[in-house]
Amino acid sequence: MTIFTLILAGLVGLEHLGIMGLEMFAGPKTQAKALDMRLNFVKLPNAQIALANQGIYNGALGLLIISSLFFFSGSPLAAVLRLLMLFVMIVATYGGFTATKKIFMIQLLPATIVFILLWL
Template sequence: MTTFALILTGLIGLEHLGVMFLEMFAGPHTQANAFDMPITFLKQENAQIALSNQGIYNGALGLLIISSLFLFNGATLLTVMRLLMFFIMIVGTYGGLTATRKIFILQLLPATVTFILLFL
């Protein structure tokens, strides 16, 4: 089951890179649909700056997850992945409560399932 969990972990890393591209490079209309935000808000320069700032964090997290799959092995890899999935669970809970409920399904649920599988 650990191999499957590590594959899921890699997919979660790719998901965070995808979120980064939406936050940093997508147009306001695409962002509005993806993040359940008003288009008028997303057309503001400060909103775009804030979203890009958040995007760089998601990108860094995605790269960290994916690179960790290649940099670590054994018990160290499992520990790192458990910590990263736990971190995503915390952030996903906050985001789901404050931004959009979609985060519960798209980020919190996969991280939680993977977190559990990493202990089997």
């Protein structure tokens, strides 16, 4: 496992913290544009609750990825990162098919690259 792979894994973690910020704290216009949703939908109270809830999950995932870089090393780190990247890949695949296709590039591709590098 190279330093390059660890940096990419950290960037995937930071990306998920950024997604959390977007889903929990950004204004409806920003959310609608970034998430390819209609503004009138994003403004609905239930949509805001759902986005905030989704943001908590993305934040937890980002925090897990980043904290694993500090709490593990060697084989345990590789195993934890593989599991977390696999989880991102599964969730991003579902999101790409159900929410917006750009999730394939924004979330699935980086996690897949890290996942592959972790096996080399």
